[in-house]
Amino acid sequence: MLIEVRWHGRGGQGVVTGSNLLARAMILEGKYAQHFPEFGPERAGAPVKSYTRISDQPIEIHCGIYEPDMVIVIDPVMSKNPQEYVYGLKKGGDIFLNHSGGDEEIVEWARSAGFKLHVLDARKISLEEINREIYNVPMLAAMLKVKKLCSLQTFEKVLAQRFSGKVLEMNLKLVKRASEEVETLVG
Amino acid sequence: MTQVERLAFMGDEAVAYAVKQCNVDVIAAYPITPQTIIVERLSEYVANGELDAAFIPVESEHSAISACVGASLAGARVYTSTCSQGLALMHEILHAASSMRAPIGMTIANRSLNAPLNIHCEHSDVMNARDTGWVHLFANNVQQAYDLTFISFKVAEDPRVLLPVSVNIDAFVLSHSVEPITPITDEDAAKYLPPREYEYPINPDRPITYGTMALPDTYMEFKMQFKEALDRVPEVFEEAVKEYEKISGRRYWYYDSYEIEDADALVIVLGSTYGTVKTAAKKLRAEGLKVGVMGLTMFRPLPEKELVKVLRNMKAVVVMDRAYSYGGLGGPLYTDIIGVLYRNGIRIPAKNIVYGLGGRDFKLDEAEAILRMAEKGVREGGFETHVDWWGVRR
Amino acid sequence: MSAKSDVKKILKGEFTYKTLPMSAMILSPPTSPEYKTGTWRVKKPVIDQSKCIRCLLCWVYCPDMAIMRLEDDHVKIDYDYCKGCGICVSVCPVKAIKMEEG
Numbered sequence: 250m251l252i253e254v255r256w257h258g259r260g261g262q263g264v265v266t267g268s269n270l271l272a273r274a275m276i277l278e279g280k281y282a283q284h285f286p287e288f289g290p291e292r293a294g295a296p297v298k299s300y301t302r303i304s305d306q307p308i309e310i311h312c313g314i315y316e317p318d319m320v321i322v323i324d325p326v327m328s329k330n331p332q333e334y335v336y337g338l339k340k341g342g343d344i345f346l347n348h349s350g351g352d353e354e355i356v357e358w359a360r361s362a363g364f365k366l367h368v369l370d371a372r373k374i375s376l377e378e379i380n381r382e383i384y385n386v387p388m389l390a391a392m393l394k395v396k397k398l399c400s401l402q403t404f405e406k407v408l409a410q411r412f413s414g415k416v417l418e419m420n421l422k423l424v425k426r427a428s429e430e431v432e433t434l435v436g
Numbered sequence: 437m438t439q440v441e442r443l444a445f446m447g448d449e450a451v452a453y454a455v456k457q458c459n460v461d462v463i464a465a466y467p468i469t470p471q472t473i474i475v476e477r478l479s480e481y482v483a484n485g486e487l488d489a490a491f492i493p494v495e496s497e498h499s500a501i502s503a504c505v506g507a508s509l510a511g512a513r514v515y516t517s518t519c520s521q522g523l524a525l526m527h528e529i530l531h532a533a534s535s536m537r538a539p540i541g542m543t544i545a546n547r548s549l550n551a552p553l554n555i556h557c558e559h560s561d562v563m564n565a566r567d568t569g570w571v572h573l574f575a576n577n578v579q580q581a582y583d584l585t586f587i588s589f590k591v592a593e594d595p596r597v598l599l600p601v602s603v604n605i606d607a608f609v610l611s612h613s614v615e616p617i618t619p620i621t622d623e624d625a626a627k628y629l630p631p632r633e634y635e636y637p638i639n640p641d642r643p644i645t646y647g648t649m650a651l652p653d654t655y656m657e658f659k660m661q662f663k664e665a666l667d668r669v670p671e672v673f674e675e676a677v678k679e680y681e682k683i684s685g686r687r688y689w690y691y692d693s694y695e696i697e698d699a700d701a702l703v704i705v706l707g708s709t710y711g712t713v714k715t716a717a718k719k720l721r722a723e724g725l726k727v728g729v730m731g732l733t734m735f736r737p738l739p740e741k742e743l744v745k746v747l748r749n750m751k752a753v754v755v756m757d758r759a760y761s762y763g764g765l766g767g768p769l770y771t772d773i774i775g776v777l778y779r780n781g782i783r784i785p786a787k788n789i790v791y792g793l794g795g796r797d798f799k800l801d802e803a804e805a806i807l808r809m810a811e812k813g814v815r816e817g818g819f820e821t822h823v824d825w826w827g828v829r830r
Numbered sequence: 831m832s833a834k835s836d837v838k839k840i841l842k843g844e845f846t847y848k849t850l851p852m853s854a855m856i857l858s859p860p861t862s863p864e865y866k867t868g869t870w871r872v873k874k875p876v877i878d879q880s881k882c883i884r885c886l887l888c889w890v891y892c893p894d895m896a897i898m899r900l901e902d903d904h905v906k907i908d909y910d911y912c913k914g915c916g917i918c919v920s921v922c923p924v925k926a927i928k929m930e931e932g
Contacts, residue, residue, distance in 0.1 A: 272444060312712050312800060
């Protein structure tokens with residue numbers, strides 16, 4: 250088993266942290282995982298990519314991911330044009346979008362392209378829950394819920410290692426909402 | 437051997453954690469770009485009282501390494517970390533550190549040097565420091581970055597050696613990458629590295645003059661002593677890795693290798709690319725191609741004897757360099773290897789691949805192509821050119 | 831081994847790289863008192879104590895620390911180490927020091 254995940258978003262949205270947390274959760278589950286960011290000019294708002302590899306065998310390879318099994322787009326604006334971010338995605342691969350899902354055109358495109366499509370309106374739920382725009386944690390929670398790579402309890406443990414107090418509380422709220430509201434549009 | 441569970445660590449976090457377990461006494465650093473979070477994390481450990489050390493923030497890398505030399509001569513266990521331009525600014529004192537026989541542990545997150553402006557992975561920084569008399573070790577992954585930190589202090593502080601040691605980790609690829617590692621326990625770490633004992637510490641009650649002048653009539657003799665200290669590194673390294681294996685269960689050697697026993701074609705690399713080439717080699721082995729891979733752990737002193745044992749059985753070798761000796765014959769590792777081949781009478785074709793400069797990714801299919809090229813070199817008894825700048829758009 | 835015998839042996843070329851101390855350390859400093867640099871001198875400074883105003887400028891300026899400061903801030907020249915450079919003569923504000931033969 251080797252699962253390769255590519256994350257897309259913008260600088261400041263936590264793309265790198267999302268990928269980092271996923272790797273930590275998988276390692277906590279006893280799997281082997283690797284996270285590495287693709288650093289560019291490191292400006293807030295610039296497009297950013299990050300990568301996660303997950304396996305039940307030690308991972309020795311050290312290079313970028315070009316044919317991912319999964320693409321997670323955490324920026325709501327980029328999520329309106331997922332066609333631009335799925336390059337290299339394997340047939341039957343999963344796309345996770347920060348999107349309300351009300352766009353028939355995207356659904357039709359995903360279906361015809363042979364991708365699975367999952368959406369979560371992370372922007373809406375984070376504004377409602379914590380009055381801030383946090384995308385990485387709810388998008389990761391949504392992915393974990395759908396793909397069942399690890400239990401949400403494990404994910405929450407990893408969040409507790411990273412955050413504490415109020416910030417942790419806010420993140421846990423988002424995990425709960427995300428896992429309830431993630432929707433598979435093309436399965 | 438007490439096993440601790442596997443933990444997720446970023447490369448630079450893992451190194452900082454190891455340095456804390458090594459119980460260093462002094463850390464001197466200039467934590468500004470280009471840097472990693474290694475010393476930042478160490479300053480937190482010191483501030484939180486988790487590490488009883490003096491953290492000396494200085495005004496440049498030149499001062500950082502200078503402070504390290506002084507502290508080391510006072511008998512302290514000393515650590516610093518830097519990369520690219522920072523290492524270049526240290527350069528003058530790198531020579532002083534080794535020639536004054538000051539053991540220092542340093543992690544170099546290998547990065548390119550200007551210009552053009554770029555701080556991504558490349559080995560040019562450490563290659564510029566190649567001839568400074570430091571021991572240079574290379575880690576292939578985050579676990580090795582952690583483990584080699586312990587081994588580096590063990591070798592550096594041995595009275596037979598007393599030299600600074602660098603542990604090189606590929607910037608970003610390892611320094612900013614999360615991987616699982618299995619740490620050793622604090623108890624094992626303390627046993628492996630008991631407090632440092634040094635025969636000639638700076639001490640007002642027993643004055644010693646350090647850093648004296650040596651004129652032409654004695655200078656070469658002092659340098660000869662120093663050269664011999666480096667010659668003693670292999671025996672000390674072998675003891676250090678054996679003892680480390682007892683507590684960690686992980687075996688280190690001058691190199692890591694994959695299927696070299698019966699290989700005809702060998703690819704030699706430094707750093708994290710080893711894993712990528714190894715992964716590609718597994719596939720080619722399944723096709724029946726007799727390819728082997730070597731990831732050199734000890735770059736300086738160059739383990740000539742061990743290299744000869746392997747190279748003697750090969751029919752062709754491809755050496756991969758993530759740096760270039762401009763105006764020279766090729767990359768620095770390649771020129772070493774052709775030297776080893778020539779003076780040991782091994783007449784096999786050798787080719788140099790210069791790759792990944794400025795952080796350019798080196799992909800799995802490219803690794804496969806290099807292995808096939810090595811194998812073709814065996815079949816055809818040679819290579820078309822000596823040096824290829826891999827993947828350059830022409 | 832004393833600093834003196836170390837230095838003598840090295841000066842005579844009686845050493846190999848193995849017998850030299852590590853990294854040119856001097857394990858029994860100071861070695862400079864072993865060098866009586868007074869033998870380098872051609873002319874020597876002589877102080878007229880009746881003119882000396884105890885300003886200590888010569889003591890400050892002497893590059894070889896060959897001017898000794900006495901209890902009452904009078905000065906005395908240590909001819910074992912004075913190389914006869916004459917700096918004390920030129921800094922003395924009352925011309926109390928003169929260079930003489932010997």
